[in-house]
Amino acid sequence: MAEKPSRRDQILTAAAELFARHGFHGVGIDDIGAAVGISGPALYRHFRSKDAMLGEMLTSISERLLDGGQARVDAASSASEALRELVGWHVDFALDDPALITVQMRNLANLTDPDRRRVRALQRRYVEVWVETIRRTVPDFDEPTARAAAHAVFGLINSTPHSAHLDRDQMAALLSRMALASLTPVVVTS
Amino acid sequence: MAEKPSRRDQILTAAAELFARHGFHGVGIDDIGAAVGISGPALYRHFRSKDAMLGEMLTSISERLLDGGQARVDAASSASEALRELVGWHVDFALDDPALITVQMRNLANLTDPDRRRVRALQRRYVEVWVETIRRTVPDFDEPTARAAAHAVFGLINSTPHSAHLDRDQMAALLSRMALASLTPVVVTS
DNA sequence: GCCTTAGGTAAACGGCTGCTAACCTCCCGG
DNA sequence: CCGGGAGGTTAGCAGCCGTTTACCTAAGGC
Numbered sequence: 001m002a003e004k005p006s007r008r009d010q011i012l013t014a015a016a017e018l019f020a021r022h023g024f025h026g027v028g029i030d031d032i033g034a035a036v037g038i039s040g041p042a043l044y045r046h047f048r049s050k051d052a053m054l055g056e057m058l059t060s061i062s063e064r065l066l067d068g069g070q071a072r073v074d075a076a077s078s079a080s081e082a083l084r085e086l087v088g089w090h091v092d093f094a095l096d097d098p099a100l101i102t103v104q105m106r107n108l109a110n111l112t113d114p115d116r117r118r119v120r121a122l123q124r125r126y127v128e129v130w131v132e133t134i135r136r137t138v139p140d141f142d143e144p145t146a147r148a149a150a151h152a153v154f155g156l157i158n159s160t161p162h163s164a165h166l167d168r169d170q171m172a173a174l175l176s177r178m179a180l181a182s183l184t185p186v187v188v189t190s
Numbered sequence: 191m192a193e194k195p196s197r198r199d200q201i202l203t204a205a206a207e208l209f210a211r212h213g214f215h216g217v218g219i220d221d222i223g224a225a226v227g228i229s230g231p232a233l234y235r236h237f238r239s240k241d242a243m244l245g246e247m248l249t250s251i252s253e254r255l256l257d258g259g260q261a262r263v264d265a266a267s268s269a270s271e272a273l274r275e276l277v278g279w280h281v282d283f284a285l286d287d288p289a290l291i292t293v294q295m296r297n298l299a300n301l302t303d304p305d306r307r308r309v310r311a312l313q314r315r316y317v318e319v320w321v322e323t324i325r326r327t328v329p330d331f332d333e334p335t336a337r338a339a340a341h342a343v344f345g346l347i348n349s350t351p352h353s354a355h356l357d358r359d360q361m362a363a364l365l366s367r368m369a370l371a372s373l374t375p376v377v378v379t380s
Numbered sequence: 381g382c383c384t385t386a387g388g389t390a391a392a393c394g395g396c397t398g399c400t401a402a403c404c405t406c407c408c409g410g
Numbered sequence: 411c412c413g414g415g416a417g418g419t420t421a422g423c424a425g426c427c428g429t430t431t432a433c434c435t436a437a438g439g440c
């Protein structure tokens with residue numbers, strides 16, 4: 001009935017925390033082991049290598065992000081609702097898993113080549129979901145502009161690990177508001 | 191008349207580029223040397239250690255950011271002008287030195303303890319300049335909210351290295367517009 | 381015309397770290 | 411009962427990498 005987080009997952013989340021704080025190369029195999037109560041090389045019963053841990057971590061994040069985002073957009077009944085849903089989804093993700101978001105932002109370069117290709121492909125598709133949604137609600141953005149805007153919004157939302165001084169709900173409200181406002185074109189009223 | 195970038199500075203900018211791309215631990219002393227045409231340990235004629243390079247790099251960035259930001263705010267004649275100036279200043283910095291911005295975002299954890307203390311102190315003061323300016327233009331933000339908003343804007347602007355598909359001026363205009371819009375409170379008109 | 385100094389080199393060392401090897405110990409199905 | 415797999419352990423190896431050392435050369439000041 002209760003979920004037993006299968007050792008692999010324990011290790012993955014502990015490693016994510018450590019990678020986020022100290023960087024991939026700043027964390028030793030022994031540190032990761034210690035974080036889950038086993039020591040050092042026992043990790044190799046569960047993962048082929050340290051690189052494989054990072055690889056699995058990042059591909060799973062990217063898949064979850066893409067799937068969740070796509071689902072929200074598909075379920076939305078209007079373009080502006082889709083955008084609100086997308087923002088809310090990404091904000092929730094960033095607030096619930098700050099370590100994963102941090103690792104994804106900072107440690108792409110530490111992946112092996114094949115892993116990096118996979119992750120980048122997934123990320124590109126996620127960005128594309130955003131680009132399409134943005135262009136449907138902000139028609140005066142051309143595609144490159146929409147893409148740059150999407151990256152900027154990611155930066156805004158992903159900044160969350162650096163400022164944990166508000167409680168979760170206030171933070172979610174603030175980030176959503178700012179993200180949506182940043183995408184609202186200047187209304188030339190006067 | 192012409193500036194001769196004193197070897198030290200050559201090394202520093204080359205190292206910044208490499209640190210930004212591969213992370214501090216992902217770059218070897220030999221790589222840095224090779225990037226400026228000398229090889230390996232010759233760097234120790236100019237720096238006490240690899241850590242010292244990162245330390246000098248980050249303190250100088252933080253000082254430049256703080257000084258420039260403070261100067262812009264002091265020279266502004268209104269609160270909203272101060273905020274526009276601050277945004278413009280940070281955007282220019284991020285666009286002109288993407289490598290430095292990236293290193294500052296990602297590699298704080300790799301500093302030695304005394305260096306980290308110094309850099310954090312400078313960063314805190316820079317954030318404080320933003321917080322005060324934001325609160326003067328958005329009075330309904332309390333201090334923690336303003337601080338979180340400042341970090342979010344940093345994230346937005348600093349996202350620039352991840353999306354170089356627009357030319358400099360368009361990018362500057364887009365980021366400034368988005369940053370200012372994100373700080374504009376929802377106008378409750380209806 | 382020397383001697384210092386700045387700036388470079390190649391070689392070697394020492395510690396850290398990812399990974400392997402060899403071994404142990406439950407636990408469980410037949 | 412007992413044999414085997416799952417999941418630990420410690421010891422050790424191999425390679426990388428920051429740093430030191432010893433040495434070399436060119437460029438000036440006295």
